[in-house]
Each structure stands twice: as structure tokens, then as C-alpha cells.
């Protein structure tokens with residue numbers, strides 16, 4: 001259910017970009033997903049197809065997801081390191097770290113399209 005509202009706001013943003021840039025044929029939408037978020041790429045795809053089924057421009061677009069890497073601080077040795085998923089093992093002291101502040105973050109990286 002959470003993905004549903006995220007996906008609808010994502011579509012609103014894409015629609016705005018389409019209008020601004022006068023795009024006619026959307027091939028692909030590249031999306032960056034925060035690895036700490038609980039968002040499922042598959043669910044977003046599912047809702048995207050559902051929400052754009054009557055939209056001739058949007059329904060043809062393929063969604064591609066990228067997981068961004070983020071920096072976290074090890075709870076044991078306090079050194080920073082980059083992770084893409086959790087639980088993560090600290091490369092310095094090999095402590096397992098789990099994420100404490102989970103927040104959902106999704107961002108449009110780029111849109112591959114033709115202009116009209």
C-alpha cells in the first residue's frame with residue numbers, strides 16, 4: 001500500500017516533466033532507490049503498470065531501478081563505509097551493522113524519451 005502512494009507521486013512528477021520538456025515517447029525511466037528504504041522495486045513496477053494502463057505515453061515506459069550506495073557509520077569502530085544493502089558488515093572491524101534510521105527515498109535519475 002505504501003508503494004501505491006509513492007508510485008502515484010512518482011507518476012505525477014514524470015507527467016510534469018513530460019509536459020515541461022514536451023516529450024512524446026517515453027522509453028525508459030531510471031529510478032534511484034535508497035537501499036535503506038523498504039520500497040520494493042517489483043511493487044512499484046506493478047503499481048506503475050496499473051496506474052498508467054490508460055496513459056498512452058506512460059504505459060510504454062520501462063522502469064529501471066538503481067540502488068544508490070550510502071554512507072553509514074559503524075556502531076562499533078565509528079568508521080564510515082558505504083553500503084548498498086543491509087545488514088552490512090563493516091570492512092574495518094567486521095561488525096554487523098543494521099540500519100537504524102529507515103526512511104523511504106526514491107528519485108528519478110533520468111528519463112529516456114523522444115521530444116515532440
Ligand SMILES: [Zn+2]
Pocket residue numbers: 074075076077078079090091092093094095
Ligand atoms: Zn566497524
